[in-house]
Amino acid sequence: MEHIITPKVEFVKLLNRYHEKKSALGTLYLTATHLIYVEQINDTRSETWVLHHHITSIEKLPLTASGCPLLIRCKTFQVLHLLFQREKDCQDVYLSLLRLSQPVKEEELYAFLYNPHQNEEERRQGWEFIDVANDFSRMGLSNEYWEISHLNKNYEICSTYPSVLGLPKNASVAIVTGSAKFRSRGRLPALSYYHKDTKAAICRCSQPLSGLTSRCVEDEQMLQAISQANPNCPFIYVVDTRPKLNAMANRAAGKGYENEDNYSNIRFQFQGIENIHVMRNSLQKLLEVCSMKSPSMSDYLTGLENSGWLRHIKSVMDAGMFLAKAVYEERASVLVHCSDGWDRTAQVCSLACILLDPYYRTIKGLMVLIEKEWISFGHKFSHRCGHLDTDPKEVSPVFTQFLECVWQLSEQFPSVFEFNERYLIEIHNQVYACQYGNFIGNCQKERLEMRLHEKTFSLWPHLLKNQDLYRNPLYRRSLECTFLRPSTLPLHFKFWCGMYNHYDRGMHPKQSVLDKLLSFTQKKVEGEQTMTELQRQLAVADGVLPDPSGPINTPAEQDSPIENTPTATVVQSNGSCAPLINGDAEEAGPGVEKCNEKEGAEPAAPEHDLTSSKDKPVSVETEHSKEEVQESS
């Protein structure tokens, strides 16, 4: 709070990037967590909420005749162009935001203040909701080839790995620890995914410290053990996801890649995904294309090409496809690494999991996957997302790229994902919001030290509660298409307007098939619920004849508590159904809908939103639609 110099500035213009005439005039508020822009036209009030953590840069543009412009860019790809009347206000807001958007200490992050009205028990349950260990048993571990190992329980073998690892059964402790010493940062080969049907596994690690000549017997034995854990194939693929040149350069620094001569029965393969710096610059260029004022088709397509973004997305997809094919078609195990094995490796392994296993294409499955491949295997969310004011060279859109790959798949296969595009975008926003504790810190050990499970809440229950918003109505839980075989021809890679131009509503389709279908399927669920309820009430009313095998889904055939059961279900169905319909609105408290109705009043006061969750900034879209309605009338 002490960083807020001016909490409220009036007569601030919010410039419309495409339409100067459509610019709004309103009031700007700074709270401890959000920047809020309130526009009042007659009776309608529209608010734009921007979380300070979402702000990536604030830029003071040169003074113009109409005022002092301030350009705010967000990690959610929202861009706010504000115009202040007085230079001083602009300067004050600038300084405040500069400080507020770049927390120095972890404790300043929103998650440490935020409470979604849960008690300690709910908090605990929330954190236990997604458990990576369950996923191991879902894959069929332990079995005769693989075991769940607690060797790393104190993070002594590898500080950035999870405490629980899947390892080949015939790898001795000596082999494991020896191999870890030969791998960059101790990130030894560990199981990422075990494919039950083929018995092939995907393992991940970091680059070996092979340098120009070094070798390590234990590491060679480790790879041997992984190979032997798959009876269906005599060799394993070792995939280095880096371009060959990068890997070669690493050899001079004592790192590098596996020498095929030293390891028995490996097939070595480079994949050519570029490093985090290239990706960061590429996104930068992409965003420049997105914000061009009125580009011609040629400008746009040339810009898109020059950004290289889709080329990089395809390189990730190609590599993921390579792994999945090796496992599914050749029944071969794969060991994947890049340099440290926490960026490209995470992307590629998780993508392969989605291609191989329909479970990861469900709402919950994706949570598990992110928890498993990203959070617990030490993708450095704090650094990559720039949660704190740290080295900008560590920031990179690696996770965004993964989400985009999933989106690209969903465009090719409209019916195989349980979730829709909004789910991916919501996850993306939450990763950067730091409202929940999941994506804070760089590895499990760090999170433990921060005591995140005690001080913050988990995102997953929140998403699950709103899952009706994220459902894909076209989803078919068909079992026959278990292995996804996307085409990786370049023409299938499209620009993701919904993500990178998310806040430019004018570019999006004006009518939503998704909403339409969701409303249909939602009605179906409701209808079925009332139907069941009516039938059951009828049955009860009829007397002692509740038909247990009929259309009524009675939980059990208990005879005794006849009168209790129906009432209990009424409560249940109300309780589970109603909040699902507009679940978010209810929780949002002083959010959009309600505030819009009120007149004049100041927005939720600064201290207000410490307790009330205003998780989604209520973007310009409300404002647009309001405008449209007026124009049309």
Next chain:
Amino acid sequence: MELSEHIKTANVEDVTLKRPFHPALRGTLCVTSHHLLFSDRKDEASWQLLILLRNIDAIEKSVENLFGYPRAVGSSGTITIKCKDLLVLQLEIPGMEECLNIASSIEALSSLESVTEMYPFFYRPSHLTLQGPWGLSSMEQYYKQTERLWDRWRVSTVNSDYSVCPSYPSAVIVPREVADDMLIRSARFRQGGRFPVLSYCHHRNGMVIMRSSQPLTGANKKRCKEDELLLQAVIDGSELGYVIDLRSAQQAQQARMTGGGFESKSCYSHWKRIHRHHERGKVVQESLIKLVEACSDPSHSVDRWLSKLENSKWLSHVHSALSTAGLVVECVERDGHSVLVHGSEGTDNTLLVSSLAQLILDPASRTVTGFLCLLEREWIQAGHPFQQRCAHSAYSHARLKQECPSFLLLLDCVWQVWRQFPLALEFSEALLLRLAQEAYASNYGTFLCNSEQERCAAGVKENTHCLLQSLLKPDIEEQYLNPLYEPTDLAIWPSVHPQSLQLWTGLFLRWTEYAQNMVEAREEVWSIVKEHRERAGPDQTNNTLSTHCETLTPFENLMDELTIL
């Protein structure tokens, strides 16, 4: 020469057919006067592929043993057939001679010039009769149905013998107060006699979209009093109308050197001219060729794809067509002024822009019947030279003559509108795809010839069936309907940001596995909607219709067009 004389070898056994994403099949190949028939030889449930020879755009043959002994054992040849609907097939034919014979038969029969020899004149399905009126509607009927026209407009039959304008229909709608002899004079002053006629009258404010060809002002700035009066009568007292000239100002100036020209401010004082550059003819045809080539490029480089996509300029044409249509709509709907649209000849881009503007403005043109009527009125009757424009498609090696995919461009633009307003059109993408196919090769006579006059002369209406009628009768097929259709009265204004426009994958990736996934998704949409309808019953569906009209956001177009005016 009889058609059958082109057929040197009618039947070949043991032919292998290869299609993309399907296993190879062996069977018998048969060439008839109008078809290529392949059937596998399983007796029961035999699978057949019937291709209209007219649909074949290019044929490539590679023959082994070409310079060896002609009847060498095991000699064979491969024919690659590239269709106008973008399907590519391969046929492996045993016997070199047979292969060459088949190839030359196909070549000859797929490029017939005479209209009456084409298949629509032979197509006689049992469920259709040749009796009764041909087509959906005539200009007279359209006039009768459109009450708002009665006051100020009339039907003129000045062109009943096609002498005033050979490419116009026999009846056109013109201002009531303009007499036929004035129309004749105006026609002499317009290229190809295409004098300004009514294309659309807006249901909200009575403003109109007119279309014509360029005025023949020439180098010494000729004038035509009657033409000026005709346009004056169009705006009837209001002080302003817009001429949307589909050429750049410079091109319009240059056109004067060859006898063409534009409506100058001094002669048409109440008309304001806006120039919008649109590519035409060969340039657009080459775009299509380049785009299709890019889509079948097996290279895995994203950069290469994007640069080919950009280089094809196809999406740029889509962009300009939609932008200009948006401009017309802006003039009519928002600004409340009438518009005259023309380029040079007034048979391609003019029709493209005027029909797109109607789709955006007029709810009636968004139903299946309305849309087909629009196409009939604005393309078939209005004299888009289909036969010349659609003679070849993207694969042909023949030297380009008059080919231009204007109609395909229209369908692409309609698809873009549909993508942005997925609930506002009653028809589905499948209908657009069907039309795209039929325009190039058809069993029906609808897209034959270049004008009504030619169709009359060739007896198209008497001797062929009408596609548009058969699409609607007896009942429109479900696949051509949009299950989510909710009519709205508002203008549906598409965004023309490059980010908002996409490659029409339904057409250009039609024969890939990807298309199959999309078909499944569409089926799923249908099943959800059907289930919903069954549950909701008829009254509730009506409910959603009415609520919807209020929620649709009409103008989210971000063009700054009017600020330019």
